[in-house]
Amino acid sequence: MINIEIDGKKLSVEPGEMIIEVADKAGIAIPRFCYHKKLSIAANCRMCLVEVENAPKPLPACATPVGEGMKVYTQSEKTIEAQKSVMEFLLINHPLDCPICDQGGECELQDVAMGYGEGVSRFTEGKRTVKDKDIGPLIATELTRCIHCTRCVRFGEEVAGIQELGAVQRGEHMKIATYIEGSVDSELSGNVIDLCPVGALTSKPFRFSARAWEMQQRPTIAPHDGVGSHLYLHVMGNQVKRVVPREAEAINETWIADRDRYSYESLHHADRVTKPLVKQEGVWKETDWSQALEVVAKQLNIIAKNDGADQIGCLASPSATLEEHYLLQKWLRALGCQNIDHRLRKTDFRVKEQAPQSAALPCEFTDVEYYDRFLLIGSYLRKDIPMLNHRVRKAVMLGAEVSVLNPVDYDFNFDVAHALISDVRLLSTQLAGILKALSANAPLFSTLPDYLRQVSPDPAQQAVADSLKAGEKVMLFLGSLALHHPEAGLLKALAEGIAKETSGELAFLHEGANAVGARLAGAMPHVGAAGSALPTPGLDAAAMTHAPRKAYVLHQIEPEWDCAYSAQTLQALEQAEFVVALNTFQSDTMLDYADVILPAAAFTETSGTYVNLAGHWQSFEGAVVPQGEARPAWKILRVLANLHDVEGFDYTASTEVRDELKQQVEESAAQSHEVAGQTDTSSLKSYSASRDNTQQGLVRLTETPLYRTDAFVRRSPALQQTTDNQRTGVRVSRQVAEQYKLDPAHPVTLQQGDYSVSLPWQVDEALPGNHVWTAGVAGLGAPFGAIELTQGKVS
């Protein structure tokens, strides 16, 4: 530690720190534009010039390291004079029309100009103007306002991992631009809006719709993935006008993904249900709450009484709150129904999940940065969980090696050391090869089916094994593709085997905002809340589809997009005697299959808790009043349970629900992280039966693109227009296109059993042969099953 003085205040600081960092920590304000604590130092705006004793000229505080005995003056005449001069230069070309600028009122330049600018400009010449560019649906540009701080450029290079914006030309002509009028496509792109200290980059959907001082800022938690980024909602009247990050170093640092930033647009979508709806003899009628709830209670009672409570099935979104998951299962289990699941896209349930764990990651998000070897199994981490991907990327920058095993050669924003791009049917063979390369006699092999026992490692698998073995801290990620894979149980057992041999740890990249919470709350058919044992297990999500129930309770899901067997699920729902949907939105499909639609409040309108992948219970309050007659889902469930005379539903606040579960979790064994080797390996041999060993014929590969994950993002117009969201329709490998002589001008027909759809198609060079890629297409069969492809020429 060394001693310095700022404005006479004695400080003991780390050597190597910059003056501005030290001053920030000590609460001493120094104006700045280009400096940002999360970005590299550019020192190009010169606004932070300060007087330092014995230095001949004022020095930039952001780029001047502290030294023993240094004396800094941030308020001296020399400092103020320097800063005023810089301000005058910056304002030469900046328009002085704050009242018509979207940034007005929350502008760093405006703020600093209030302190350091002159009332009247001495500059009477013409100002520089720059043509605005269209850089995509999320960010509006007004480049005449740009002061060339280059924060946005550095963000792309250093954080997003893809430089899309740059400073082209020089001097007077310098401007921020994309390459040849391209769009900015990073999944983190919206952060440049927050970084921009002026009104050059602003939010396209938001701009000019409210002023900073008209809005109130309310905290919440992001509802789309397992990170649970901390957000601020900016609310005017009862409307969420925009979403910005809330700093949380351990969760999302100072960033958020575009999905979390722009999904608020869906809150005012025309599909919002604002009144309870009941179908009477095929006609939908708006009704009041008491009537609608009575219909639901009565219908479920009739079915439970006549056919048994196991004729009720409940499918809940993994992004519903902890409280909702807990109340759903508490209510239905009291009726005698165990058919509850939130693992909607999972297809293999043969290996039962053990007692639920308190987290899906073995460590905090920040700790991920300090692992030195990763194996990503079936994951497009960059698009699935952008803020977790950011941690892995930071680890790579510190020297970590990442290996991936995927059916598609995904475009990661870090260097991939070893990429195994494999037929999706052979993921388990690949993992077995890696395991064998690590240890030919690993105990796991004796439990595996023959086709995996006999594997001999190829050089690529050997390279991955060598990479993992050379690591000190190894982490394996089972991504959504692996968790939803028809051999998910095998993949998990093999990943555990590899983890064991490399002293590594396993992380589960479950979908949704509350997958860990749903498990703890007991929203699974085979374990109750807090891992409690059940007398008889119920049906899992797939079984509820394959063995249709007479009644369904759907909670915040749209089966055509959210369920693995979408077409079959819809069929089951249509045939059911009674379907109640608790949902924020309605759709034509829902009006077809449902009998009652109960308007549930959106994520901004209810209180609740999400448990993120790292195991943090993150509670939030409702920020706005629910639209129309929509009500928080936990209250709806409370009343339904009351109508069924279930005891213990006298909650007056959602926090009571949370605390009740919390106590159970603390008392139970569901405390430890899932560790390698916990899988019950007794059933692994049975996988032989379902194995297609020929790998002949076409196989379907299903992905849930990042802007299709849930009902909210699917209804967010700006996100739907992004380049990322154009990854849609049907994609086939070049081999398939040539083999089937596909005509690009016509759609292809895909068929799986009784289900078929016709869609436009394109070639995807990143796909292996024999693969037909679909983006969670409704109306088909098994997401990773055999598929037939035909192209009838339109005459």
Place this chain on the structure above:
Amino acid sequence: MAKIDLLSSEVRAEIDKWIAKYPAEKKRSAVVGALTAVQDAHGGSLTPALMEAVAEYLDLPPIAVLEVASFYTLYDLKPVGQHKIYLCTNVSCMLCGSDQIAEHLKERLGIGFGETTADGKFTLKEVECLAACAGAPMMQVDKTYHENLTRERVDDILAEFD
């Protein structure tokens, strides 16, 4: 065809020479040398496709190449004549009469700064200091410096290209 195929083996060899001068992970440092080699091999100017080829070859985002290519006056992003004349009009040259030289050049060639003669022979460019102040006023024609310019000197130099 991948953009990278636009680069001939000679150009690649030249770029590799530049890459070899820097640490393996700092390929980016070779971008100035690479752009110069590519521009020289393609009629004195760069096209988007050529910049993308360089980006691909050096494993850089295209915008990073454009930043460099648009920064230096030595690179041209529009088609140019056979010969490029860079006239310095910075302080030293200006004090020693570069204004007259500029006027003379414009008159002789019938073009202004940033323009190319109708026969496609010359492109005239106004540039900042080329570090030859001792011989001001000066200009660079292609790769050659010409100092202590007078109208007559300029005529002689241009005559060499007839």
